[in-house]
Amino acid sequence: MAxxxxxxxxxxxxxxxxxxxxxxxxxxxxxxxxxxxxxxxxEWTASFAAFLxxxxxxxxxxxxxxxxxLDVNKxxxxxxxxxxPHQRQIxxxxxxxxxxxxxxxxxxxxxxRELGLAPGGLRTRIVRLEMAPAKALTSGPVQYRKTxxxxxxxxxxMSLPEWARKVGIRREKLRNRLDHGWPLEKxxxxxxxxxxxxxxx
Numbered sequence: 001m002a003x004x005x006x007x008x009x010x011x012x013x014x015x016x017x018x019x020x021x022x023x024x025x026x027x028x029x030x031x032x033x034x035x036x037x038x039x040x041x042x043e044w045t046a047s048f049a050a051f052l053x054x055x056x057x058x059x060x061x062x063x064x065x066x067x068x069x070l071d072v073n074k075x076x077x078x079x080x081x082x083x084x085p086h087q088r089q090i091x092x093x094x095x096x097x098x099x100x101x102x103x104x105x106x107x108x109x110x111x112x113r114e115l116g117l118a119p120g121g122l123r124t125r126i127v128r129l130e131m132a133p134a135k136a137l138t139s140g141p142v143q144y145r146k147t148x149x150x151x152x153x154x155x156x157x158m159s160l161p162e163w164a165r166k167v168g169i170r171r172e173k174l175r176n177r178l179d180h181g182w183p184l185e186k187x188x189x190x191x192x193x194x195x196x197x198x199x200x201x
Contacts, residue, residue, distance in 0.1 A: 167189070
């Protein structure tokens with residue numbers, strides 16, 4: 001047994017942490033695992049060899065793979081455990097906010113990727129900007145707030161943050177330019193327009 005755990009140290013550690021999360025009430029992660037009824041298959045807690053036989057070795061050179069559950073409402077048991085990409089494991093945790101999108105229940109991060117939004121874009125729209133779901137679930141730029149300042153240029157109207165993202169400058173920089181009275185056409189031009197020192201002096 002000792003030689004087995006030494007050879008498959010990463011797999012053994014993964015099982016050991018899963019058992020701890022499901023049984024150690026003092027562990028910070030217990031509330032998300034044992035605290036809500038997630039358990040580890042008794043056969044696996046009694047035998048690491050049985051766990052290894054069911055799950056298989058962790059693929060070599062795969063540091064970003066973690067021991068994850070395919071159904072987060074079920075425990076660590078045969079058929080529900082696999083070596084999953086870390087990002088998938090994170091977004092499938094129970095405390096991740098989920099919404100219905102095109103007939104599927106997905107996390108906000110997953111829907112953001114489907115809509116082509118920046119990471120966390122949908123979460124920003126719903127949680128911080130308090131958009132209605134129907135409006136937030138729109139691909140492309142949308143007005144940030146009812147009170148958002150809208151700017152129109154070449155027949156296109158968008159909010160200041162949306163214009164900043166479109167032209168590739170920081171929103172604070174665009175806001176500062178407008179506050180200093182720059183014409184919108186010039187303010188939307190990327191680049192630094194500060195006067196450069198005269199090198200002939």
